[in-house]
Amino acid sequence: MDHELRVRLAGEAHTRPTVPISPPAMVLHEARFHDDGGEASRAFAETLAVAQGLGPLNPDVDHLLLETADGSWKWERHGEFSTWTFVRSGHFDPSAALQAPQFLTDAPGHRFVAAAVFVTADVPNDEELDRVFGRENAENERVGSMLSGRRAGVWTNFRVGADGWTRFLFALPDMNQFRAGRAMRRLLEIEVYRMAALFALPMAKKAQREINTLERLVGSAIANADKPESEILDALIDAAREAERIAQHTAFRFGAAAAYRRIVDQRLREFREERIEGLQRISAFLDRRFAPAMDTCTSTQTRLETLAKRVERAASLMRTRVDLAMATQNQLQLKSMNENAKAQLRLQRAVEGFSVAAIAYYAFSLASALVAPLSRTFGSAGEAVLKALLVLIIVPAVWAVLKRLREKL
Template identity: 40%
Template sequence: MRDHELRSILNDELHGRPGLPVVAPARITHLAFTLSEGDSDPLEHVRLLCDALGVKPPPPGAAHHAADIAGGQFKYERHGEFYRISVVAEGGPEKGEALAILPVGWVDGLPGSRLVGIHTRVMAKDEPGPDVAELIRMFGHEDLAGSRVSSGQATVWTDFRIGEDGYTRMLVKDHGLSPLRLGRVIRRIHEIETYRMMALLALPLARKVTGELGALDRALSKVTAEMLSARESHEDAELLTSLSRIARDVEEISSRTSYRFSAARAYSALVDKRIAELGEEKVMSFQRIGVFLDRRFSPAMATCQAVNDRIRSLAERSERASNLLRTRVDIALEAQNQQVLKSMEKRSHQQLRLQETVEGLSVVAISYYLIGILSKLIEGLGSYAHAEAMGKLVSIAIIPVVVFLVWYGIRRLRKHILSSEKD
């Protein structure tokens, strides 16, 4: 029996990104970085970290790597557009943030640009849960989102704001989840924030191209209106050039934005999926996380979708206008070609009649000179033979014969020339 060459790879994909178990109380820091051309490979930095901590390094080309380190756990994940670093540290907030268990300066040396930074505090089951006043004190304001999740086995609070230290704060209260299930809950809320930020990368681009699309929309409307009033063929040609320019600009915007908008839709779908997986229930007087995001995140995604739809609409409208105008130009050109053909046919008939006239004159002229020569010859022979009267009769008799022979010869010559041109 022979296994498929990809069997192991495809099967391992199902188990390739295991979650980190979390034992409360704990502190977790989650980071996500986008990479640009020229940035170094983050896997090399992970390998250096493992060497420094004395743990097993990742294999070459690894898309993920997790390790138990002194005081907690560490995990690296590589995605298409970004990579993530998660650090789980044992103990409560009195020990500082989770990054304290890593070598000093290692995080600062990571390649790429930080898009997401989250400090999450996990409270144990036996710790008293915070009340509203304590939550407001911890986050510094009351504009919070909170939900009971995982069938009421945990509670999550956050404000989705970036603090002065560059990190978003999250608080998780465990009500009896196993370490693996608690780790999955925390992973989901971190992914919600990560995918939300990745999706929102499309928003500045959408706002930027809105002005360009407005200008192109007005230009297209103007050209379409001018199409109705154009009467001359040169005006149609100018309008067709304008439409081609508009179509080119729309296509350039489409190629510049299509990937980002498609990615935004995919990330937005992941946000919705992760929220649904939380199984939210209302807690205290706070908005649920899903409701909080729906009121703020969904309009941004709707804006991106509207801009994408507008690009598609402009492309379709410019194509329809171009096709209509091109059809009108083709019809006008066809009419001009018909007129040219008719004119050429008329000139051909005129040339044929002129040619026939010239041929007739040529027959007369050639016959005249040939008859004159033959008449002189016959008259000379008649004088020599003393038969002048007979010579005159012969001269008269040969006239039709000479004319016929000249006409027939010219006709044969013309046919020969025409057949040579066809060959």
């Protein structure tokens, strides 16, 4: 018996199909962040599908490819964003302001990528490149690479134009439509994941400023060792709490940026770039402009982890100092209590001695009153002897009774 997930899992290898690309054509590609897990994006894609005569989409559908009279369009839902791709055949003026299809304009989410790729059959000359990207200068650096054994080429300046689109020129002198579609997919993924990864940079810069403040605070707390240990420990605990807050706030974005960077690096390797004379390769440009931003995020995360460990070590030392101080104080208190107990014991013994004397005196007085009538019989000498005997009996008896009572207590 087959497992119930066999067919579904086997089909995962064939999901998100690639759109074949044949020149001349124009590809418009947008990526939009979503806040609801992509449900609004899926609902919008379902509306477009129903308008084309298709039925409602399954709730777990993450992609859709449709052919319309105007061209092909594709929707894909990813972890934190959705992408929309529109492919239209024909010649287009790359220098003209682009007018996106209405469905791209109405798509939900916050757009962070808008790429316009113009597909041609021939490798462009400098004049054609100027028409697409403007005249090259220090403010408008152009990059490009030949791909897959020089069967295709890509040119761009990675700049957002006045109309909001980043332009690419994709030449296919010797590549079939299916390989061209896969190469196009890699190109668009490089742009999308590059931009998605860069969203960690502002967060990293802000975190660095906060880390600088915390490092100064921790350094000051450690340097001022003459302050009370409890005050230093409170400062370190506050620093640890703030470091943990920063770590929780940045963990997802830094983790996502690292994953996106790996995808960009992998797609660049799959390009199998070759140099175009006079131009910087796309990978070289990204190594110079994109990689440092990602290294900043990585170093910020490392600094944050190091700071947390440093605070923990310092707090541990302070706790040890506090524990030693408390132990010393406890020893002094125990010594004082011991001395007080000894003094109380001496006082108690003295009081007990007085108590024996007082009780014995009263007992003797009572006994003397009892033997007073015997003085007529034995005389005064006999009375004195009797009283002496009473003292010898009463004092030990009182002492023995009090001792027994004390032992019971």
